[in-house]
Amino acid sequence: MKVSGKRHAPCGTHYKAVVIGGSAGGVEALNVILSALPEDFALPVLAVQHLHPGDYGSFALHMASATRLSVVEPSDKALIDRGHVYTAPANYHMLVERDGTIGLSVDERVNWSRPSIDVLFESAALVWGESLIAVILSGANTDGAKGICAVKKAGGFTIAQDPASATTRVMPLASIDTGAVDEVLRAEEIGRLLAELGMRGNI
């Protein structure tokens, strides 16, 4: 397993947002991570989970039961607010606009996926650059690998779920293989690290 770069200095950077992507097995990992975040978590979290196109908000409801943060399935142009979790609606790509709002699109699928993790990560990297944390979770395809590279290239901090602990290892492995992942961690560890990086005092 190739893990590039030195261990990140967690408190050295003032982060502005977290993006998370997952597919098969991603929901379980996301559950673990979100339940570790404190009520006063000071960053917004934007999550893409590959869903059935007919999921009308039930994923967001499910996530809401796992976390103390407010979970929103955003409408177009929703304002991104700290301490909120935004879950991409099924059948839409979710992008970040420079004015701090969410943009949705029904453009063609990317990596056979809509929402696509690459689409979210790449747009978030442009807006937040080195102030972005990106997390790639369990999944059976390679969506997110290009996005992780974009985040890394823009100076952001990148994390992959440990493939050995992931339900499906293809997706985290694809990202790790790009050489652009800073940390490889189990879901519980990712939750603890994010909680630390997103503490109000650290922002």
Next chain:
Amino acid sequence: MNNNRIEPIEIDLLLEAVFRRYGYDFRSYARASIERRIRQFMSEAGCSSVSEMIPKVLHDKEFFSRLARYFSISVTEMFRDPFVYRAVRKKVVPLLRTWPHFKIWHAGCATGEEAYSLAIVLKEEGVYNRATIYATDFNDDVLERAREGIYEVSKMKEATRNYQQAGGNASFSEYHHARYDAVAMSGSLKERITFANHNLAVDEAFGEMHLVFSRNVLIYFNRKLQNRALELFTDSLVHGGFLCLGTKEDLQFTDVNNRYEVVDGKAKIYRKKGVP
């Protein structure tokens, strides 16, 4: 200044060049999506920066047409969000029925799948012959495809499932026939539909509509252009007329919010209020 901060300037200049040279105004489009498309086109066209594309756009019409095709990629499907069509049957059609004739404006119809879906609903509800339907888009290429109404066979499985979930009460295959590896929508669905070019960014309102159907069009616009389009819709609608938007488009926080009442919050169906 790093690249990340230069590129937005380059994109402004490119969009300005496109507008002033060809009259297509993408300056008020939702930025993240249009930037993504520009970057995709840039790599396809083998350009290393957005700036490099600007002289080509200005001097080479063919280069611009290729870029324009990237800007107007539109993806839609038959009976997208089936529950919306169920809501139209239950909550909109009974009121359309009270008018001897009614007009529908399908704004941003792209390749026409949803225009045919709506036509099928009107047929099955027995009101199709009272309808005049204007299906518009700013892009002549997609309008031509909408007019032809020919779609890939591979999409019919999902279309059939959506049709059934949308409350279809016949067999979906009655509405199209096979043509080689494609299907052609039945001519009887086209009788009352006029496909026409209309650009929500620059053109004016259509008169006296009873239903404006515009789903997943506004998400491609910025707030300012969204408000312009919504003003057009509002000016076009009769009092008591209906507006149906995409499931993730919302009138809340727009300029016309107080002009409508909510008919179905999930299906995003609104009704224009009468004069106070």
